[in-house]
Amino acid sequence: MSNSRISFAGPLAWLGCFLLMTSFGASKLAAADPRLEVQLVWGTNDDSSPDPKHKPLEASLVKKLGMFKWKNYFTVNRKDVLLALNAAQKIQLSPQCEIEIKHLGSQRYEINVFGQKKHVKKITEKITRQDSLTIAGDDKNDCAWIILIREI
Amino acid sequence: MNDETKIKLQAYLDGELSRRDARGISELLTTDNEAQSLLGELQMVKSALHGNELELKLPETREFFWSKIQREIERSVKEEPTRVPAFAWWKPAYVRYVGGMAAACALLMISFIAFNNEGPRKFVPGEIEGNGEMGSITYHSNADGMTVVYLFDREPGKVVDSEPN
Secondary structure, three states, X not given: OHHHHHHOHHXXXXXXHHHHHHHHXXXXXXXXXXXXEEEEEEEEOOOOOOOOOOXXXXXXXXXXXXXXXXXXXXXXXXXXXXXXXXXXXEEEOOOOEEEEEEEEEOOEEEEEEEEOOEEEEEEEEEOOOOOEEEEEEEEHHHEEEEEEEEEO | OOHXXXXXXXXXXXXXXXXXXXXXXXXXXXXXXXXXXXXXHHHHHHHHHHHHOOOOOOOOOHHHHHHHHHHHHHHHHHHOOOOOOOOOXXXXXXXXXXXXXXXXXXHHHHHHHHHOOOXXXXXXXXXXXXXXXXXXXXXXXXXXXXXXXXXXXOOOOOOOOOOOO
16 A cells, blocks of 8 residues: 555656646746836936926936936936737827837837827837837937836 | 871771881871870770661661662663654655655756746847838847937938927
8 A cells, every 4th residue: 555655656746846837837928917117318418407307317227328428317207007918008208209119928019109299110129127128319409318118 | 197197097997008007007106196096086986886886677688679779770761761863754765755856846946947047138139110211220238138229310410309398
C-alpha cells in the first residue's frame, strides 16, 4: 500500500509544477488593462514657464530628457488613462495639443497627434514599463513641446 | 605550633603518618609542651567518642540498603530527557517528495525569469504615418528606456503650435 503511494509522488509533483506554471503564465497573459501616464511638457531655456501654474518636471524625467538642448522642463498637464484593448481614447493635453491613443495589444499602441485640431502624425510604437515613448517638436521662441507616455 | 603540625599530631594519633613523620612528631612531643597537651586533648576526645558513639543498626541488610541506592540512581538517569538528533524525523522515502518540490521551485523560477525578462531588449522601430508637411526622427535609448519621435516641419521656420497657453 505504501509502495503505491510513493510511486504517485513524482507524477503528483510534476502535475503541481504544471499547474503552477500554467496558472502563473495565465495570470501574466490575462493581465489587467494597461494604465498609461501621459504628460505634456514644455521645454525652454527660460528660468520659468510662461504659465506660473506649470510645475517643474520631476527630476528623473528631466534626466531622461538630457538629450535635448533645453535647460528647463515644466509639466503643462498630466493624465492617467486606462486603455481597453482596441479602444481609442482622446486626451486633451492643452487647448492646442490633443492625442488619441489606441491599445493594439501586446503592449503596442497607436498614437495620433493633433496640433490645433489638425492631425499631425500617427505613431505606432511599443510602450512598456521599461520603454516609454516621447513625442516632441519645436515650438515658438526656441521652445519645445514634449509628450511623455509611459506605462504605470 | 602551626596548623600543619596540629594536623600531623592528629594523624599521628590515628596512626596515619609515615615512619619518618611519626618519628619527627615523637621528637617534637619530647620537647614541646604545647604539642603534648594538644595530643592529650585529642586522645581524650578520641576515647570519649569511641566509648560513647551510638551504634546505628540498619533495618535491612547492607547489600539491600546499597542496592536500593543503586536502583534510585539508575531510575533518575533514565528519567533524564534523551537528546533527539535534529534530523531524526528524516526518512529516505522523503527524497522523492523533496525532489519533486525542488523541481517545482526550479521550474517556477525559470518561468518567472522567462515571463519577466529584464535583459537587453531589441528595439523594433514602430510606424510613423502623416501628412508630408511633417518630418520625423526616431531615436531609441536602451539606457534610458525611451523611444523619442521628434517631429519637425519640412518648411523652414514653421512650427507645430502646441503652446501650452
